[in-house]
């Protein structure tokens with residue numbers, strides 16, 4: 827299963843045949859066939875190992891620590907992903923982001939607040955749901 831991660835709003839969403847955008851509209855993508863996906867904006871592609879996910883779902887405990895499954899960040903250059911955006915060039919800060927502060931500290935150079943929105947935001951929001959901050 828392929829998903830995209832938006833480094834700006836930290837939205838993670840499953841890719842579908844129909845193009846979808848993240849909460850802030852800066853990342854988007856869709857499947858072009860059963861195996862290949864097209865992504866754009868700042869989207870970073872993620873993969874869930876399906877077998878491992880199903881095993882974890884089946885083994886979901888009643889309490890305690892949840893069951894782990896395998897997820898991975900798909901390589902910048904991958905046969906199954908056509909990246910028409912800039913997600914492959916994004917620099918992540920490293921230890922600062924890992925320590926917490928995911929929203930504010932994830933991107934190198936503090937990217938975020940002032941960045942331009944893309945057409946995807948408008949495409950996704952045909953109406954009302956404004957987001958502040």
Ligand SMILES: [Zn+2]
Nearest residue numbers: 832835848850
């Ligand atoms: Zn976003």
